[in-house]
Amino acid sequence: MCKEIYTDIEAHKTAYLVRLKRLLTQPSISSQGVGLGETADLLTGMLRSLGFKVEQVPIDGPPVIVAQMEGKRPERLLFYNHYDVQPVDPLEEWTTPPFEPTVREGKLYARGAADNKGAIAARLGAIESYLRVHGSLPVGLTWIIEGEEEIGSPHLHQFVESQRELLEGAIGCVWEAGGKNARDRYEIALGCKGMLYLELRVKGAARDLHSAMAATVVNPAWRLLWALNSIKGPDGAIRIPGFYDDVRPPTDAQRQALAEWEYPEEEVRALLGIDAFLDGLTGMALKERLIFAPTCNIDGFHAGYAGPGSKTVLPARAYAKVDFRLVPDQRPERVVEQLREHLDRAGFDDVEIVWWNGEAPAAGDPDHPFVKVAVRTAEVVYGHRPTVLPMMAGTGPVHLLCGQFGVPIVTAGIGYADSRGHAPNENIRLEDFYEGVRYIATLLAYLDRSDPERL
Amino acid sequence: MCKEIYTDIEAHKTAYLVRLKRLLTQPSISSQGVGLGETADLLTGMLRSLGFKVEQVPIDGPPVIVAQMEGKRPERLLFYNHYDVQPVDPLEEWTTPPFEPTVREGKLYARGAADNKGAIAARLGAIESYLRVHGSLPVGLTWIIEGEEEIGSPHLHQFVESQRELLEGAIGCVWEAGGKNARDRYEIALGCKGMLYLELRVKGAARDLHSAMAATVVNPAWRLLWALNSIKGPDGAIRIPGFYDDVRPPTDAQRQALAEWEYPEEEVRALLGIDAFLDGLTGMALKERLIFAPTCNIDGFHAGYAGPGSKTVLPARAYAKVDFRLVPDQRPERVVEQLREHLDRAGFDDVEIVWWNGEAPAAGDPDHPFVKVAVRTAEVVYGHRPTVLPMMAGTGPVHLLCGQFGVPIVTAGIGYADSRGHAPNENIRLEDFYEGVRYIATLLAYLDRSDPERL
Structure with a gap:
């Protein structure tokens, strides 16, 4: 035609x-x-x-x-x-x-x-x-x-x-x-999935200290690490109360499309240089995780000494950049509220949240x-x-x-x-x-x- | 004379x-x-x-x-x-x-x-x-x-x-x-306290990836964070099995000296720019922690993007430098063995240990x-x-x-x-x-x- x-x-x-x-x-x-x-x-x-x-x-x-x-x-x-x-x-x-x-x-x-x-x-x-x-x-x-x-x-x-x-x-x-x-x-x-991109910051002493002081002075890297662990543990589940409440399951048509969607696992693994996907996922479970599961990813974590060899230092500051990928009907502004409440309740009110950007799914x-x-x-x-x-x-x-x-x-x-x-x-x-x-x-x-x- | x-x-x-x-x-x-x-x-x-x-x-x-x-x-x-x-x-x-x-x-x-x-x-x-x-x-x-x-x-x-x-x-x-x-x-x-200085390393994909892949590809920053959390949790106790076994309590004379040892808390707090010591410690408890408690400190933690603003990246590598300060009769070579065993048992055999140096207390x-x-x-x-x-x-x-x-x-x-x-x-x-x-x-x-x- x-x-x-x-x-x-x-x-x-x-x-x-x-x-x-x-x-x-x-x-x-x-x-x-x-x-x-x-x-x-x-x-x-x-x-x-x-x-x-x-x-x-x-x-x-x-x-x-x-x-x-x-x-x-x-x-x-x-x-x-x-x-x-x-x-x-x-x-x-x-x-x-x-x-x-x-x-x-x-x-x-x-x-x-x-x-x-x-x-x-x-x-x-x-x-x-x-x-x-x-x-x-x-x-x-x-x-x-x-x-x-x-x-x-x-x-x-x-x-x-x-x-x-x-x-x-x-x-x-x-x-x-x-x-x-x-x-x-x-x-x-x-x-598209939505996104919430945040920076989490923790302050310790006025400046980097000799690490002998770690016995009695707070280490912001540990604090930030524990705060992040409270957000997501080794099982991969996001622990922020209410985080999954707004997740709407895919429709039958969406699930059907996903089943028919061609995802070339072997080619992708070779391209990424990995032996296996997370949790050994494959097939429909892999596709569902990739497309319909919200995520919490550490984009960057930085504290203390990064040079060669050893330097015994108690860092004064720790920073992490974190992105959440969101699925319908999650909203970035709601998630950041839930995160703040969670951190406060979990004893991490010393963790500052800086919002970089957010987009709805x-x-x-x-x-x-x-x-x-x-x-x-x-x-x-x-x-x-x-x-x-x-x-x-x-x-x-x-x-x-x-x-x-x-x-x-x-x-x-x-x-x-x-x-x-x-x-x-x-x-x-x-x-x-x-x-x-x-x-x-x-x-x-x-x-x-x-x-x-x-x- | x-x-x-x-x-x-x-x-x-x-x-x-x-x-x-x-x-x-x-x-x-x-x-x-x-x-x-x-x-x-x-x-x-x-x-x-x-x-x-x-x-x-x-x-x-x-x-x-x-x-x-x-x-x-x-x-x-x-x-x-x-x-x-x-x-x-x-x-x-x-x-x-x-x-x-x-x-x-x-x-x-x-x-x-x-x-x-x-x-x-x-x-x-x-x-x-x-x-x-x-x-x-x-x-x-x-x-x-x-x-x-x-x-x-x-x-x-x-x-x-x-x-x-x-x-x-x-x-x-x-x-x-x-x-x-x-x-x-x-x-x-x-x-002097002894020391064990290590670097912990985790590898993920062959290179940094778009963070959308975080749903299905391992993030070495999370792995390293969870491994460290398994070593020391928010209560500050070191969770490596056997870590405290070799700790010899101070003698009466050492404890007496510690009691008489002058530690100018207020001046130290001012110098460090902190409101309080860890866990609100003060007096003899503070001195005991500082002098007779072994520690595990994060000297550095680095993974992914550290620049301004947001970059959505799934890091390919994560590194942490960690020092343990040891007390009699702990030995650095024994602690590194215990740590390796602990990490393997806790499911973190993907965490590589690089030994930088060690000194006995x-x-x-x-x-x-x-x-x-x-x-x-x-x-x-x-x-x-x-x-x-x-x-x-x-x-x-x-x-x-x-x-x-x-x-x-x-x-x-x-x-x-x-x-x-x-x-x-x-x-x-x-x-x-x-x-x-x-x-x-x-x-x-x-x-x-x-x-x-x-x-």
Whole structure:
């Protein structure tokens, strides 16, 4: 049904790749404040040249780009992407410079190629070809591209507060992220775990002391260690009273999707360099833990002497960074309250809590009509039935932008198992990029059906 | 009885201070391998010029200096000191450079002034004046000066193995360290706690991972934390089976000395910047914990991200440095065995133990005749009864050099409460230095009595 569009895409392959390379040449590192305004302007120009009405909505971080275009029908679709990328270090491990996009053996290497400028460029190409063939989009499109995703979208709530009407009532959102799994099977995710990221701090004496004083002076490293042990013990269960109260079990449809979701255990173990998963998990139990279990992870623990050999010191300070991944219907603000109450009751009122960020979880419904369209589209374009993940183990602002408004999401990424997002030599396969262009164009075509009830 | 000697000391004050300054001008940082050979040679020259027979005994670290001189009587006394000092950082906190000894307001500032080149120079001065007045020493003297005390004397056992006859049968040892307490009362210590210094290491995946993987991949920081919690819980008791089995309760004389030992709680709390001691300890209970209780201290705990803000990472490695301070009759090699057994039994065979160093404990007998002579001498020289500590909370090679041969020790330092050993602006009061010269000379004179049975 999309023959004409595919022909147009084929004819413009080079132009679409050139546009992607232009995007990749522009650094945009949110954690370091590098090139964000320039990237927002570059994208704004590209979107306008396709006919979008574009606005840069100011927030306390880099602006949120909102591009809008009317469609033939009144329904409105959302696209979500981010224009920021991760830092490039360690730079010495890159074969070619991270902001000089380079093609080698059918792969395009550059920071952001997979996460997620490749997906942005694929969408731009799909829309350009679609408009050239059909003259207008099937439904209205609101494309939101933020610049702080890689640092946890700390100011995106400001955008949502002032622009709720852009989000409410959309038929669905084509989210960023993802692609093909370690067996090259296309994967669609429908949501994200939430997160609470905290720092715990304990103070001892005014300065580091000779460790002979440990007999009679408090050691903040021990205090912090015991506090963390009171939060999670060796059995892995989180001991904060009430923590699991808000956990909603997955629906039958979600569980069914999880059972069908392909998780290549052997390939993942090899990639991570581990002999076995935690607690010897495998099969459905492994998938359930990964996708539907909340976690409490130590991201960092630092106290005292870290140099070579021995130094006998009683540290004056101890710090831990801790993240909780949350599942529906847990809320970060509720968990931090429960944690404070727990620590106080357990005798750890000397443990200070610093809140770094929090995002609510959002799981998707595999039976939602919008999801079914995305799955059917993938089957046509990729030539196999995609594997569907009701919720990712990772976190993104899905609840903030879509979940809280009842808008379903489907990821549409162009990465593959060896894309090395966030790592040196990030790359995509060019064929995946062009397939991604066709996927978005085909999805638009499917939405051009006469029966709006379907969505 | 020492009038002639005191007059001689008074006449040579400047010369003794000049010699001390020369020692302090020579850096000798064992942990950084700076200036150790030069310092050994400098001291060898000084000792020879007083008439000592001096040898530099080679070990796998800087040489041990052994200086010997015959006495009028066949009995033999030991002196113990070390010629190495602590590193000087943070350099910017020094008012004058650490190796440019400077007198300000009656105080001499330099690295090593208190710990312990000042004590070495005081002993040199005392011997010089004693010999000038009396022609020979009352008893034979073997002076051992090592160059690795500040890094835990890791090779001193090699010296002991080859030179046991230097140590066996001595009537006593004048140890390094110490001086006056926070109320300017002279203090004599008779031993040291032992130590076991370990590093515990846990490995996880091949590299740091996205923290979403924490649901299904082991976190070495949690493993290490739980392992440490299994070693010591919030009540402070050490949970390693058998750990307390070898603890010998203090004798009545040691307990009596401890009761009389002056510990200026208020001044110490102010100095450390703490409101209260551990568990609200005070009085005799505080002193018993500090001096007679073994400890397990976290010197350092490091895993994962330590930078600003949040980074969601599942660390690949976790490290902790831990020291145990041991009391008679605990032994470091026994404790490390017990720890390995405990960790294996508790399910932590993934925790690797790296042994950095170990020293056995040694407590002294306050009723020993040699101790009584040192106390009586101090009473005469300092004009008040000294406070006596059966064992220090810190560690030194007392057991290795003296304890195992039944040789009693007494410390004879020239520091005071604000001497800042190991810290910037280390200093001594000049008057304490000259008092220290008189103390050693007087002690030699007391040993010149006719009744060898007394010792």
